[in-house]
Amino acid sequence: MFVSWATGLSGKVVDQVFFYILAVSVFLLALITFLMVYFVIRFRKKRNPQATDIRENIWLEIIWTIVPTLIVLAMFYYGLTGFHFLKKAPVEAMKVKVTARQWSWLFEYENGIKSIELRIPIGKPVKLFLTSQDVIHGFYAPAFRIKQDVVPGMTTTLWFQATEVGTFDVLCTQYCGLQHAIMMTKIVVVPSEEFHQWYQKGREEMEAIKGKPRGAQLFQEKGCIACHSLDGTPRVGPTLKGFLGKTVIVITDGEERSIEADDDYLRRSILEPNTDVVKGFPPIMPKEKMADEEIHELINYIKGLK
C-alpha cells in the first residue's frame, strides 16, 4: 500500500501544506545531490590535477543565507495558517467527551450515551474534549491527519469534520505501556438521518435504565456496556449473558487455565482486569474506581443476566 488518501476538512488542509514542503524539499535535495555528483566527476583528480583556489564571494554567501530563510519562513507561514484552522473549532460543533485509559477509548455524548467507537454524522463539525484516567495517550486519526495528546489531569481539545461516509482508524500515538499497540478504535461516519436514529435510541435506553436497580445503572454509567453485551453477542469483551457460573478458559501470565466464573472471579476482574483474561479477548479492560458496595451491586446485576 503506497497510497494514503486524506479525508475530512482537516485532511485536505494538512495535505496541502505537506505537498508544498515536499515539492520544495525534493527540488533542494535534487539540486544539492546533482551539484555534488557533478563536481566530483567534473573535477576529479585525473581530469583536474590542479585545484583552483577560490576566494569567498560575499554576495553568494548572502544569497544562500537569505533565500533559504525566505523559503523556511514561507513554510512556517503555511504551517501556521493550517494550524490556525485545525485549532479553531466552529461554535456549532457537536461536543463529545473522550476518556482514554490503558488501553481503550470511551466516548460520551452530550445526552449521556457511551460508546467505544466514535460515531458521528457527516458534514457536522465535532469537537472532542479529551482526558486520560491514567498515563498520557495520543488520539490519532490518520485519515483526518489530526492528533492530540490525551493528558491525565487536564482536558485537551481537537475538532474535525467528516466529508464522506465510512469507517476510519483511531490509533494511540503516545506510548502508554504494555498494550499501546492495540489501543485502537474507529471513527464511524454515517449519514445524518442514521446518526440521529442511533442517538435517539441511545437516549431512550438511557431513560429506560433509570427505573432499574443500581447495578444496571452502574453497568451503563461505568461504560461496561460498551464492551460487554447483554444479548449474547461478543464485542471487545465477552458477553455477560449467562456468564456467571460458566466454566471459562482464561490466560494468566501467558498460560491458559480453566476456571469457574464465580463471584470471586468477577470481583477480581473488576479490580485487576488484566490478570485472568478470557481467552480470545485482548487484555485491555481499564480499571475503574468503584466502592465495595458498588461492586457488590454490579455483581448482583450480572448474576441476573440469564
Added chain:
Amino acid sequence: MTENGTFEGTHPIANFYQDQGKHRGILAWILSTDHKRIGLLYLLLVLLFFSVAVFFGFLMRLKLMAPGFPLMKPQMYNAIFTLHGIIQIFLVVIPAIPAIFGNFFLPLQIGARDVAFPRLNLLSWWLYISGAIIVFLSLFTGGGPVDTGWTFYAPYSLRTMVNVPLAVFGVFILGLSSILTGINFVTTTHRLRAPGMHWFRLPLFVWGIYSTAWVQILATPVIGITLLLIMLERYLGIGVFDPAKGGDPILYQHLFWIYSHPAVYIMILPAMGVISEVIPVFSRKRIYGYKAIAFSSMAIASVGSLVWGHHMFVSGQSDLASLIFSLLTFLVAVPSAIKVFNWVATLYKGSIELKPPLLFALTFIFLFSIGGLTGLFQGALAVNMHLHDTYWIVGHFHYIIFGGMGFGFLAGLHYWFPKMFGRTYDCKKAVWAWVILFIGFNLLYFPMLILGWEGMPRRYYDYPPQFHTLHLLATIGSWILIAGLIWIFLNLFQGLRKGKEAGGNPWGGTTLEWQTPSPPPMENFERIPVVEKGPYEF
C-alpha cells in the same frame, strides 16, 4: 624522552602505544591520562555498546517483519525498543565523536600535548563506564528492564513496575561524564592553543567540538536534575510530575527536551566538524566559507537550545508556545543549509580524489539533507499534527543521527584511522562495504517515512496488515545494513592487523595532527609548533 619534554636523542621516537609509563598491561590503559589512550578506550566501549544496540534494533525489525509475527511478547518488545534508544543515545551517539575523536584530535589539532585537565578526562571515562554498568545492571535487578522508551515520560515512568530508578541513575552518571568532558574541551580550546593558532586558524573540527562542549556544559545539568526528580518522585512520592499527586506531566516534557533537543546538536555538530576536515583535504583546496561554517556551528548551538518545544506541538502546550517554537525551528534550519552549500562549493574546481573518507562525507551530506528536509515537515505546525509520533519521526531521526552523525563518524574513522593506528586499510573493500551499507540504510529507513505518512504510529509491537509491505522492506533493509556494517569493521580490523605502514601524512592533510608521526608519540609534538597560516592552505 628527556625531562624538559623533548625527544632529543631517542630516534625513532616511541609512539604512544609503546610508551613506558607508571603502569603495565591493562592498567597502563585504564589508568592512563593520555588523551589518545582515553580516546581509544572510549572507541572500544562505544563499538561494544553499538553492537549491542544494533542487535536490539535487528530484533525489533525481525519482530515487525509481519503482522502478528510471534517472535517475542509485547513486554519484551517494549523493553527492547527502550534499551535500543537508551544505549544508542546515551552510550553511543552522544559520546562517540566528542569522546573518541575529540579526545584524540582536539589537542593534536590545536598543537597541545594533552587536554587541559588530563586526570579529569580519565575520571570522565570512569564515570562513563560506571554509568554504562549501572544501566546494564538495571536490566537484571528490581522489576527488570525499563519499558518507558528512552524519553522516560511521566506519569508512565512513575508508575510502571520495572526498574526505572536505577536506569535513570545510570543516565544521570553518564550526564556527569558528558559535562566534565565539555568543561575539559572548552578550557583546552581557550588555554592550550599553540602560538599563532588564533581563533580563525582553528580547524573546523575544533569549532564543532568547541560549540558542542558548550551545549554539553549548559544543557546536560537540566536532564540530570530532571532524572533525579523522577527518582525522588518514585521513592518519596513527591508530586512533581504525576497529576494524581498535583504534578504536571507537561513540565516533565519541557525539562526533558530542554536537554534532549540540544543533545541532537551534541550529536551532529562534531560530525559536521569531521566533514569540514575531510572535504578540503580530498579536494586539495581551502574550505569555502570558513567563517560562515564556524559561526553557523555557534548559531546552531545557541538557537538550537531554544527549539525544544517542537517535540511538544500536540502535547497540550499552549498554541502561542507552539507558534514561537515552530518559528525558531525553521530558523535553525538555515545555518545547517549554509554549511551544506559551503561544503558543496568547496568541491567546485577542486582536484577531487574520491577516497573512502570523502565518500562517507558526501554520503553524510546526502543523508543529512534528507534528514534535515524531512525535519521541515515536522516543524510546520499543521503537518506536525499528522506526523508527530509516527514512523515518519523514526525515519527522520535515523536519517539525522545515523545518516548524519553515523556517517560522519565513519568518515572520521576512515580519515583518521592511519593516524590513530599507524596503518592503512583496503580502500577498495571500504568502498564496496559502503555500497552495501548505503543500500541497506535507505531500504531500512526510507520506507519508515512512507509508513509514517500513511499513519503508522511508533513504538508498536504489532501493526494492522495494511502496513505489511513497507515493514517487510525495512526489515530486509536492516539485514543488508548490518552486513555492510560488519564488512566495514572487518576491513578496518584487517587493516589494523596487516595494513601497510601509513606514514605521517598519507592523505596530504594540512592540519597539525598530520605533522606528527603515525601513531603520534606520547606528548604529541617534539616541539610545540608555531602556526603561521590557516588550517587548509594546500
